Amino acid sequence: MREDTGNLQTARKSVRLLDATMRDGGIVNAFAFSDKFAESLYRTNVAAGVDIMEFGYKASEKMFDAAKFGKWKFCKEDDIRGIVGENKTNMKIAVMADVGRVDLKEAVTDKNNSVIDIYRIAAYLNQIPSALEMAEYCHNKGYMTALNIMAISKNQESDLKRALEEAGKSPVDVIYIVDSFGSLYPEEIRRVGEIYLETGDKYNKQIGMHAHNNQQLAFANTIEACALGVNYLDSTMAGMGRGAGNCHTEAMLGFLKNPKYRIEPALLFLKEFMNPLKETGVTWGYDVPYLLTGLFNAHPSAAIEFIKSNRDDYVGFLNGLLDID
């Protein structure tokens, strides 16, 4: 599984680039992407050689008010088909489901009736049993599945290892390293990556990387994971995502050596859609408060609020962050 780690001059055929712009980016603008945006992103990703496009969340409309979110919070089959038709391309379609935020039995039809290819189940470490039950349900319906274990920087390594054992024995196809707080350094990615890859080797699972850019390390951590043998790599256009955002899809398209990846379609999309989106006031990307939440391994929510209120008394912010006792 790790034979194909390659180097900077080789194309690693086993790499799968996943564009999560509408899912992680959707958190920033309440999933209010226009159909024109979605259609163009879909065509862009196909043209750029992106392997998987994640459209958004499968969330329960009983739990979330559909009036407050764009449709990609719910990713109904007809809405996805409205963009991709029968998706007669080589690119796979993914959606994410959070433990406890979706009624799978209502949401998930047989794969035969769906253009969705992959269900990614996002869970905190203490939700692994629920997550694996959900993944098994999707697997039995005919889908490929991934388990995204969030906020691992908050957990003990021994607990993580037990969770990985459980995931290893499950039908899940890909297990993701998720640096939710953007707090891991490349040195830690190598250590944590080895732990995941050992599970991957033992149980024949693929490993994935989902990085956040709080310390401007999302791209570095993603390519470090890639060099280790982590094959599923998440990124978003212009890094759009919660708080400091993600690894940039355009950086990955430039970095990856497989000739099927092309950066030009992404560059066009940045000009046509991401720059105008930023001009409407939708805000994400590296800023000092994210450096601090990343540094102290804290949820970015306080930093997001701080930036929204146009504050820059960083020392006060830091004191608040450290004031837990």
Place this chain on the structure above:
Amino acid sequence: MREDTGNLQTARKSVRLLDATMRDGGIVNAFAFSDKFAESLYRTNVAAGVDIMEFGYKASEKMFDAAKFGKWKFCKEDDIRGIVGENKTNMKIAVMADVGRVDLKEAVTDKNNSVIDIYRIAAYLNQIPSALEMAEYCHNKGYMTALNIMAISKNQESDLKRALEEAGKSPVDVIYIVDSFGSLYPEEIRRVGEIYLETGDKYNKQIGMHAHNNQQLAFANTIEACALGVNYLDSTMAGMGRGAGNCHTEAMLGFLKNPKYRIEPALLFLKEFMNPLKETGVTWGYDVPYLLTGLFNAHPSAAIEFIKSNRDDYVGFLNGLLDID
């Protein structure tokens, strides 16, 4: 020399953090920093535990019109003393001199008469003999010296090794890896770093790292170099520097584990000086055109022009970049 490589939990006592805000940042605003800025940055760096502060260039007024630049382009002794007095602190004062752009015999007095501690000589690989002559001159005047070999991503490894041999035999104290175009990946930093460190081991020289943020890898590359055993680490406040800028001093102060480093003074400085400076329209930092010049190992000048003219036809820019034949 590399015994003290440490890990994320240990303080590496041999690390020297150099704040180059007024030197590399000065390239962005023609060195037009107010005295208030310079005084506050000096006090900030002392309070933050920064080991070396670089004030600017020693450039020849015969070659550069003093009316067009702030005084830190020339770094006259009296101007530095106006800020630091006799510099009764533990922080060292550095200035940079470019090969061919300074008349050393006019510019460099005996160390006894100067508050400058370190001369950093910047040179392209083909200027090494001149650079080493300059370094020897400064060394003989009583200064510590560094050699910053620029744009190494454009050079052959075999040529670089020969240059390092020459530098090894010279009186130079520190030899810097300079990723002028922000084109190196952490994987390459490890390879190149090993080459420099072999010279360091052989000739008892310190090695330094000066990174640029074109691909958002300046911080990652700097801490990777640090982990290898590179001890002299350059950074600037808010990453201020040519084009995409540099590794951020505040990120380094957060990362480094020696208790003498404190991030709070830097956070105050960002609020009081760097944010207002940005609001005056002085521009630097990561942007798509820099990703492309970094990716294709090109000088950032075209990207700087492109951004100045508020263009975002990135594909056209990329085509121009590749159109060399």
